[in-house]
Amino acid sequence: MTKQIHLAAHFPGVNNTTVWSDPASGSQIDFASFRKLAETAERGTFDFFFLAEGLRLREVKGRIHDLDVVGRPESLTVLSALAAVTTHLGLAATVNSTFNEPYELAKRLATLDHVSGGRAAWNVVTSWDAFTGENFRRGGYLDKSDRYVRAQESLRIVRKLWDSWTGDDLVLDQASGSFAREGAGAFADAGPHFDIRGRFGLPPSPQGRPVIIQAGDSDEGREFAAAGADVIFSRHGTFAAGQTFYKDVKSRLAKYGRSDESLKIMPAVTVVVADTDAEAIEKAAYIREQQVSGPTALVLAELLWGRDLSAYDPDGPLPAEDPVVGSSVTQGRVGYNDPFPIVAEWRAQAEANGWSLRQTVINQQNRQTFVGSPTTVAEAVNRHVQENAADGFVLVPHLTPGGLDDFVDRVIPLLREYGVFRSEYSGTTLRDHLGLSR
Ligand SMILES: Cc1cc2nc3c(=O)[nH]c(=O)nc-3n(C[C@H](O)[C@H](O)[C@H](O)COP(=O)(O)O)c2cc1C
Secondary structure, three states: OOOEEEEEEOOOOOOOOOOOOOOOOOOOOHHHHHHHHHHHHHOOOOEEEEOOOOOOOOOEEOOOOOOOOOOOOHHHHHHHHHHHHOOOOOEEEEEEEOOOHHHHHHHHHHHHHHHHHOOOEEEEEEOOOHHHHHOOOOOOOOOHHHHHHEEEHHHHHHHHHOOOOOOOEEEEEOOOOOOEOOOOOOOEEEOOOEEEEEEEEOOOOOOOOOOOEEEOOOOOHHHHHHHHHEEEEEEEEEHHHHHHHHHHHOOOOOOOOOHHHHHHEEEEEEEEEEOOHHHHHHHHHHHHHHHOOHHHHHHHHHHHHHOOOOOOOOOOOOOOOOOOOOOOOEEOOOOOOOOOHHHHHHHHHHHHHOOOOOHHHHOOOOOOOOOOOOOHHHHHHHHHHHHOOEEEEEEEOOOOOOOHHHHHHHHHHHHOOOOOOOOOOOOHHHHHHOOOOO
């Protein structure tokens, strides 16, 4: 059976995919930018619009890392504003389960579901590190091994709160003056992280349960997703890695009594479209040069080596020293558990190809997934989905807010022609777009 493709638009943020310094790049903060990208996604009948989250500014050697975007607005606030200027587009917020309380999470997400008419999604992330924790009341209090224990418990309670009102709890009888049935929203829950009871303050939202997205890659993360997520936002965008990840995660569903269709896998990918394949390849090389400036190449190498490499010339050879394991040269970014084989691979490639440090970073960390003419890109996107490397994609443009115009104007019409992507929305909620039941 031909699978239908799911698509989401990622508003660029941190990481060096975004080229905020490009003259064609607009504001990363003005609402007008969010609105423009969301409108483009809705014009393209995308499933949803996606906002990532960072709870502490990244640092390199104790200083703000301002090579990436710094100073991003809070996601649920932005998405609530977008709800008023869009009609069908799903609105997905990344919100951390370690530094938030379930009651607060349930209420904010249900509110977004109410104000958007059933378009809310929660991307549950579990960053737990002490560096991030310093911004919060309890500091860096959570052990890494507990991140999914707390996430599981948070999700279970959030669902309990969403389910705490039954269909007829909202009486709204103006004649008798009865607003809600006694007992509405009553809940109690106790576990290792929470012991709470009370009443949930909001009647059921249009989706009942907003869509749950997960974005962690460990074994525990995959298990968490298999047990309770509707969508996985993965980093496995290439064909082979995508197929391996897809098979792994889908094979975990049966033990939770779930079908393959109940969990959609949507890797983050980039797209470069031009009139011909040759032009697109040239354009992609230019974008890579912008994404990995000399200073960015050094920071990415410092993340791998765990050392201060500021004395090195990015256009010169790779550092001669050994990497340091577990260093905190770069804070707020996932480091490398075992950098030695990666450094060895970089050195071998640099030597074989005569690459400088910067050229090595550009080639070793290539993020460009789909590059080519509109037909080449449309065929590749469709192949990945039909051959189970993904159920769809979260597109991460390198420019704000015009970075998806080419895809929407030139690739989407082809996917529609192939009969693998909608021409108009058939439902009103995000669950409808994703083909998910409650
Ligand atoms: C594709 C992807 C996107 C992510 N986006 C975010 C994010 O926006 N904010 C955040 O705090 N963590 C983000 N994370 C980090 C995950 O929540 C992180 O991996 C988690 O803290 C640790 O879980 P893990 O060990 O299962 O990977 C992302 C992870 C992946 C794989």
